[in-house]
Amino acid sequence: MADNDVEAAALPTTTDTSRREPMPRPSLVSQLMARLRADRLDRLIAVGVPAAAGSAQAAHEARLVSTAERETIARSLRTAAADARGRGLLLSSRVPLHVPNITAAGDMIDAVTLRLHSPGPVSARGMARLRQILSDGTGPMYRYGRGDLRGRLGAALAAL
Known part of the structure; x- marks a missing residue:
């Protein structure tokens, strides 16, 4: 056997998830702080900073992976795509979209x-x-923003 070969018997075949202890539920203060500092916490989570159990970041992570949040983000993306195709509102108080970027992505x-x-x-x-x-109103999804929307969406999809 070569030095870099691994025998199949040495590799685990199953994962025992029954031994995992449940995460402690974040306190109400942590949940409130997660709501108030959502933008800052998004930046930390996006770069992979680990969350301490029961912290505001852990509360925010739990909310991020919830079904309600998934549906909200999907709806926002679909609305932006529909608005870029001209099916949205003509007058709006929202930040104007970067139609070419959204259409390309x-x-x-x-x-x-x-x-x-x-x-x-x-x-x-x-x-x-x-x-x-x-x-991010200065990002590639909005009219006066910069960056590669397709690339950022691809990175987010890969991270999902």
């Missing part, structure tokens, strides 16, 4: 929304990245 938006509606779990990191794309 249409297939990526569809892939992300399909992933969000799929029954499998999603990662908090990918969800935080999607929230950043939607909330």
Whole structure:
């Protein structure tokens, strides 16, 4: 056997999840802080900073992977795509969209929304990245923003 070969018997075949202890539920203060500092927490989660059990970041991560949050983000992406195709409101108080970027990333938006509606779990990191794309008024989704929308959506999809 070569030095870099691993015998099949040495590899684990199953994962024992019954021994995992449940995460402690974040306190009401942690949940409130998670809501108030959502933007800051999104930035931390998007780059992979680990959350301490029971912290505001852990509360925010739990909310990010919830079904309600998945549906909200998918709906926001679909609305932006529809508005870019001219099916949205003519007058709005929202930040104007960057129509060429959204149109060019249409297939990526569809892939992300399909992933969000799929029954499998999603990662908090990918969800935080999607929230950043939607909330950054200077980003590639909005008229005067900069960056590569297709690339950012692709990175978020890979992180999901």
